[in-house]
Amino acid sequence: MSTFGVAFIGVGRMGITHLRNLSAIPDVRVVIVADAKLEAAKQGQAVARAERATDDVEAAITDPAVDAVVIVTPTPTHAHLIEIAANAGKAIWCEKPIALDLERMRRIVALVNARGVPVQIGFMRRFDPGYAAAKRKIEAGALGRIETFRALSRDTYPPPLKFIERSGGIFLDMAVHDLDLARYLVGEVAEVQAWGATLIDERFAQAGDVDTAVTLLRFENGALGVVETSRRSAWGYDIRTEIAGAQGKLVVEAHQKTPLIFSREFGFEGDHFESFPDRFEAAYRLEMAAFFEALQAGRRPDPGPEDALETLRLAIAATRSWREGRAVRVQEIQAAN
Numbered sequence: 001m002s003t004f005g006v007a008f009i010g011v012g013r014m015g016i017t018h019l020r021n022l023s024a025i026p027d028v029r030v031v032i033v034a035d036a037k038l039e040a041a042k043q044g045q046a047v048a049r050a051e052r053a054t055d056d057v058e059a060a061i062t063d064p065a066v067d068a069v070v071i072v073t074p075t076p077t078h079a080h081l082i083e084i085a086a087n088a089g090k091a092i093w094c095e096k097p098i099a100l101d102l103e104r105m106r107r108i109v110a111l112v113n114a115r116g117v118p119v120q121i122g123f124m125r126r127f128d129p130g131y132a133a134a135k136r137k138i139e140a141g142a143l144g145r146i147e148t149f150r151a152l153s154r155d156t157y158p159p160p161l162k163f164i165e166r167s168g169g170i171f172l173d174m175a176v177h178d179l180d181l182a183r184y185l186v187g188e189v190a191e192v193q194a195w196g197a198t199l200i201d202e203r204f205a206q207a208g209d210v211d212t213a214v215t216l217l218r219f220e221n222g223a224l225g226v227v228e229t230s231r232r233s234a235w236g237y238d239i240r241t242e243i244a245g246a247q248g249k250l251v252v253e254a255h256q257k258t259p260l261i262f263s264r265e266f267g268f269e270g271d272h273f274e275s276f277p278d279r280f281e282a283a284y285r286l287e288m289a290a291f292f293e294a295l296q297a298g299r300r301p302d303p304g305p306e307d308a309l310e311t312l313r314l315a316i317a318a319t320r321s322w323r324e325g326r327a328v329r330v331q332e333i334q335a336a337n
Contacts (some may be wrong), residue, residue, distance in 0.1 A: 002025060009081060236274060
């Protein structure tokens with residue numbers, strides 16, 4: 001196929017980011033921008049120079065001129081929209097997560113496999129140049145046997161209460177990125193032990209969640225790992241990862257946003273990234289381009305729904321460990337959360 005007609009669904013903050021990136025990809029034509037709020041859809045139409053805007057999301061997905069659907073709507077809508085798109089035979093790109101419960105996730109994986117539609121899930125950190133280079137080094141054997149994994153993620157600002165209440169919790173919403181990286185860079189996890197605390201904002205406790213967490217990982221290949229997660233960072237968006245092996249280690253860290261250090265009076269100044277849109281700007285652009293490159297080449301996009309399923313299982317195991325105060329084997333996590 002030389003040109004792909006796209007239905008873009010959901011025009012929030014991340015929607016605008018994805019629309020801008022989508023508009024820059026050759027051989028992609030945004031046919032329809034859809035949002036439950038028509039004004040938002042029209043805003044997206046202007047950004048992408050799309051042909052039409054609508055508040056009829058389902059009609060946009062099933063439109064005959066649409067070959068691929070990009071879904072950037074609130075989390076509770078993802079599974080339903082994927083079902084519509086898969087049954088219509090459309091290629092699908094969807095922000096993570098597909099669903100917050102394992103049984104729904106399994107049904108979606110079974111459906112898209114039965115329909116044979118290509119699906120890519122928005123674990124964007126895999127496309128960050130640093131993480132992509134780390135993956136290549138690991139696959140080339142540069143570290144030897146991997147022994148330890150450490151990941152730290154601190155958001156700059158806590159999210160609003162409305163988001164907290166529907167997010168699925170800190171492990172399913174936030175730590176899930178580092179859990180996906182753990183699987184991507186080291187391998188499947190056999191067992192987790194997680195602790196959580198409310199140290200930043202009591203609203204998290206009111207929502208049955210925590211704002212600070214530490215998760216220990218025991219990988220199936222014997223490696224050990226630590227994932228630290230915090231909903232606030234007074235100094236800026238803070239994302240760091242280290243993978244150590246018998247022959248060397250890799251560190252992925254963006255030290256500052258502007259490549260400038262100002263030195264004076266026996267000290268120096270730099271700046272930090274404010275949040276994920278600027279820290280992972282390249283990753284968001286590259287993940288969208290990779291989806292359409294895979295479609296053009298007839299390859300299966302990656303990461304796919306099976307990755308979303310296994311990472312969700314791991315995040316649910318961490319949540320259960322925190323709630324029950326015990327180590328949890330990932331194989332324990334079946335249909336019920």
